[in-house]
Amino acid sequence: MRPAGAPFNAGETRSAGPPRALYVHFPFCAHRCHYCDFSVTRAAAPPVDRWVSAIERELAWWFERGGWDRGAVLDTIFVGGGTPSLLGSTGMEELGDRIAAWFRVDPVRTEWTAEANPASFDARLGARWRAAGVNRLSLGVQSLDDAVLTWLGRLHDRCRATEAVSEARTAGFERVSLDLMFGLPPDVARDLAAEADALVALDVSHMSLYGLSVEPRTPLAEWIRMGRVRAPDEDRYAAEYRLLSRRLRAAGYEHYEVSNFARPGERCRHNWSYWNQSSYLALGPSAHGFLPPIRSWNVFRWDRYERALLAGHGPLEGWERVGSAEEELERIWLDLRTDRGLAPELMEEFAGNGARPEDWIEAGWLEERERRWVATIEGWLRLDTIVAALAGAERR
Ligand code: SF4
Numbered sequence: 001m002r003p004a005g006a007p008f009n010a011g012e013t014r015s016a017g018p019p020r021a022l023y024v025h026f027p028f029c030a031h032r033c034h035y036c037d038f039s040v041t042r043a044a045a046p047p048v049d050r051w052v053s054a055i056e057r058e059l060a061w062w063f064e065r066g067g068w069d070r071g072a073v074l075d076t077i078f079v080g081g082g083t084p085s086l087l088g089s090t091g092m093e094e095l096g097d098r099i100a101a102w103f104r105v106d107p108v109r110t111e112w113t114a115e116a117n118p119a120s121f122d123a124r125l126g127a128r129w130r131a132a133g134v135n136r137l138s139l140g141v142q143s144l145d146d147a148v149l150t151w152l153g154r155l156h157d158r159c160r161a162t163e164a165v166s167e168a169r170t171a172g173f174e175r176v177s178l179d180l181m182f183g184l185p186p187d188v189a190r191d192l193a194a195e196a197d198a199l200v201a202l203d204v205s206h207m208s209l210y211g212l213s214v215e216p217r218t219p220l221a222e223w224i225r226m227g228r229v230r231a232p233d234e235d236r237y238a239a240e241y242r243l244l245s246r247r248l249r250a251a252g253y254e255h256y257e258v259s260n261f262a263r264p265g266e267r268c269r270h271n272w273s274y275w276n277q278s279s280y281l282a283l284g285p286s287a288h289g290f291l292p293p294i295r296s297w298n299v300f301r302w303d304r305y306e307r308a309l310l311a312g313h314g315p316l317e318g319w320e321r322v323g324s325a326e327e328e329l330e331r332i333w334l335d336l337r338t339d340r341g342l343a344p345e346l347m348e349e350f351a352g353n354g355a356r357p358e359d360w361i362e363a364g365w366l367e368e369r370e371r372r373w374v375a376t377i378e379g380w381l382r383l384d385t386i387v388a389a390l391a392g393a394e395r396r
Contacts, residue, residue, distance in 0.1 A: 009294075012293070012294055012321060013066075013279075013291040013292065013293070013294050014279075014291075014292050014293065015066065015279050015291045015292070017066075017068055017069065017072055018062070018063070018066060018068040018069075018072050018102075018103065018281065019273075019278070019279040019280045019281045019289075019291065020072065020073070020074055020075040020076070020273075020278075020279075021074070021075055021076045021077075021078075021270060021273035021278065021279070021280035021281070022074055022076070022077045022078070022099065022103070022280065022281050022282075022283070023077075023078050023080065023270075023280060023281070023282040023283070023284075023287055023289070024055060024077070024078070024079045024080070024095065024099075024282075024283045024284055024287075025039065025080055025081060025082060025282070025283065025284030025285060025286060025287045025298075026046075026051065026079060026080070026081040026082040026083070026084045026086070026087055026284065027039050027040055027041055027051075027081065027082045027284060027285045027286070027302045027305075028040065028041050028042075028043045028046035028051075028081070028082055028083060028086055028302075029041075029042060029043075029081065029082055029083045029086070029117075030042070030043070030044050030083065030086065030117075030119070030120065030155060031153070031155055032153070033152055033153040033154060034151075034152060034153035034218065034219040034220050034223075035152065035153070035212060035213075035214070035215065035218055035219075035220045036153075036215075036218065037215035037216070037217060037218050038081075038082065038286070039082075039285045039286030039300050039301065039302070040081070040082055041301075041302045041303075043086075046086050046087075048086075048087055048088065048090075048091040048094075049094075050306060051091075051284075051302075051306075052091065052094045052095055052098060054284075054305065054306045054309050054310075055095065055098060055283050055284060056098040056101075057309040057310075058283045058284070058298075058309060058314075058315045059098065059099070059101075059102050059283065060102075061309070061314050061315065062281060062283075063102060065314075066291075070101070070102050070103070071103070071104050072103055072104065073103070073104045073105075073106050073109065073110065074099075074103045074104065074105055074106075074110050075109070075110065075111065075269065075273075076110065076111045076112070076113070076269050076270035076273065077099065077105070077110060077111070077112040077113070077270070078113045078114075078270040079092070079095070079112075079113070079114040079115065079134075080115050080138075081115055082115075083115075083116075083117045083120060084114050084115050084116060085114075085115075085116035085117050085120040085121045085125065086117075086120055088125065089124075089125055089128030089129065089132075092114065092128070092129050092132050092134065093128070093132045096132045096133050105133055107133060107135075110133070110135075111135065111136055111268075111269045111270060112133050112134045112135050112136065113134070113135075113136040113137070113138055113177075113268070113270055114129060114134045114136075114137060114138070115138045115139075115140060116137055116138070116139055116140070116164070117139075117140050117155065117156065118139055118140070118141060118156040118160045118161045118163075118164035119154075119155035119156040119160060121139070121164050121167065121168070122164075122167050123167035123168075123170040123171045124171075125171075126167055126168050126170070126171025126172070126173060127170075127171040127172065129171070130171055130172045130173065135173070135175060136173070136175040136176075136177070136268075137168050137173045137175070137176050137177070138176075138177040138178075138179065138206075138208075139161070139164055139165065139168065139176065139177070139178050139179070140154075140179045141161045141164075141165075141178045141179060141180060141199075142154055142179055142180060142181045142210075143158075143180065143181060143190070143195060144158045144161060144162070144195045144198045144199060145158065145190055145191070145195055146158050147189070148184070148188060148190050151184070151188055152181065152184075153219070162202065165178070165202050165204060174205070175205050175206070175266060176204040176205055176206070177204065177205065177206035177207060177208060177268065178199060178202070178204050178206075178207050178208070179207075179208050179209075179210060180195075180199065180207060180208070180209055180210070180244070181209075181210045181211075181212055182209060182210070182211055182212070182237070182240040182241065182244060183211040183212045183232050183236060183237035183240055183241070184212050184232060184236075185212075185224075185229050185230050185231060185232050185233075186230050186232075186233055186236060187229050187230055188229075192240055192243060192244070193243060193247065196243065196244055196247040196248065197247065200247065200248065200251040205262065205263045205266035206260070206261065206262045206263070206266050206267075206268060207248060207253065207260070207261045207262075208259055208260050208261075209241070209244055209259045209260075209261075210259065211237055211241070211259075212232055214231060214232065238381050241377070241380075241381060242377060242381075245261075245377050248261045249261075252264075254267075254339070255339070255377070256338060256339045257271070257275065257337055257338045257339070258337045258338075258380045258383065274290075274334075275334045275335075275337060275338050276334075277290070277292065277327065277330065277331060277334065278290075278292075279291045279292055282298070283298075283315075284298065284305070285298055285299060285300060285301060285302045285304075285305035285315075286298055286299075286300045286305075287315075292322070292327075293321050293322045293323075293324075293327060294319055294320070294321055294322070295319065295320055295322055296316050296318070296319035296320075297316070297317055297318055297319070298315040298316060298317060299315060299316070299317045300317065329387070329390075329391050331346075332346060332387060332390055332391075333383070333387045336373070336375050336379070336383060336386065336387065337375075337380075337383065339374055340372065340374070341366075341369065341372035341373045341374030341375065342372060342373040342374075343372065344371045344372060350390055355389055355390050355392075357373055360379065360386060363378070364376055364378050364379075365378050365379035365382055365386065366379050366386070
């Protein structure tokens with residue numbers, strides 16, 4: 001790992017031109033949820049102009065470092081956060097204009113996703129975003145139970161969440177994804193089956209699941225430390241994961257990645273850049289990018305990120321060269337995360353090295369489909385165990 005501030009050596013990357021996938025992090029929220037440790041600054045009225053200028057500076061920095069030509073078509077853009085709906089309409093338009101100064105954004109070919117919080121999204125904002133080029137919306141619903149939403153520290157209730165979905169449709173979004181949290185502590189009562197059915201009734205094109213993890217320095221971690229709430233337990237996590245997968249698959253969604261479900265043809269293209277180990281550029285505080293074999297990450301805090309760019313230092317906190325063994329192991333893990341499973345050549349290599357996939361097949365963790373190992377729901381619950389065993393086999 002290179003120390004913070006070490007010069008980034010674009011010559012080490014295998015990328016001849018700029019990546020075709022772009023992630024942009026908007027680091028502001030009106031309020032911090034009780035479980036969140038993301039790079040987020042609380043702001044009711046975020047400094048959108050300053051953020052857009054910083055993003056533009058970062059784009060210029062990358063193009064100069066990479067020696068890239070302008071005008072390459074972007075396959076995907078993902079504006080995440082934070083709460084990108086606090087960008088408002090002009091903020092998203094401005095962002096689109098700055099991106100279009102460096103890349104070509106094709107109204108048909110470019111998948112452009114933006115995250116929105118139901119509390120700060122409405123049909124008017126959605127229509128302006130559609131006109132700016134956003135064609136896929138990811139709504140942070142998290143639950144359809146008001147008590148659960150309050151416990152999580154979310155700003156919206158069930159009614160606002162369902163209204164936001166219909167407002168997205170009114171605005172012209174055909175591709176809508178909903179986020180849902182599960183695996184909450186045992187003290188938090190919840191009828192998840194009823195919530196899943198209500199989510200299915202909203203008939204969106206995509207859903208993503210997030211198992212709650214307890215991060216240090218969050219109010220949730222403090223509550224657990226003080227004994228005010230019990231820590232989440234693995235049994236509830238597994239039971240809820242199975243339930244959600246069963247319910248969503250029965251409703252016609254494809255469970256195509258550990259945490260993601262899509263109607264046929266509606267898989268998120270942007271995320272495949274991560275799962276395919278393709279190159280992607282990531283802008284904004286705390287954003288992590290990958291220009292194979294170089295992985296880099298930006299300064300975490302917004303104020304320091306902005307200061308670094310204004311001072312002409314670039315956005316990076318650090319970067320590292322991913323070695324070929326590490327890259328291979330990561331590929332195994334990523335292949336098994338998705339329903340394409342593990343490639344046949346790796347299958348043979350591991351079979352010859354002492355991993356015993358037949359045991360996992362017998363246990364129902366893996367199944368063989370068209371000469372590929374594909375994880376089942378039970379396998380996805382045990383992915384770390386499988387990959388650790390394969391990694392051990394690889395080193396023999
Ligand atoms: S809305 Fe998302 S990013 Fe913002 S505080 Fe809540 S969990 Fe964190």
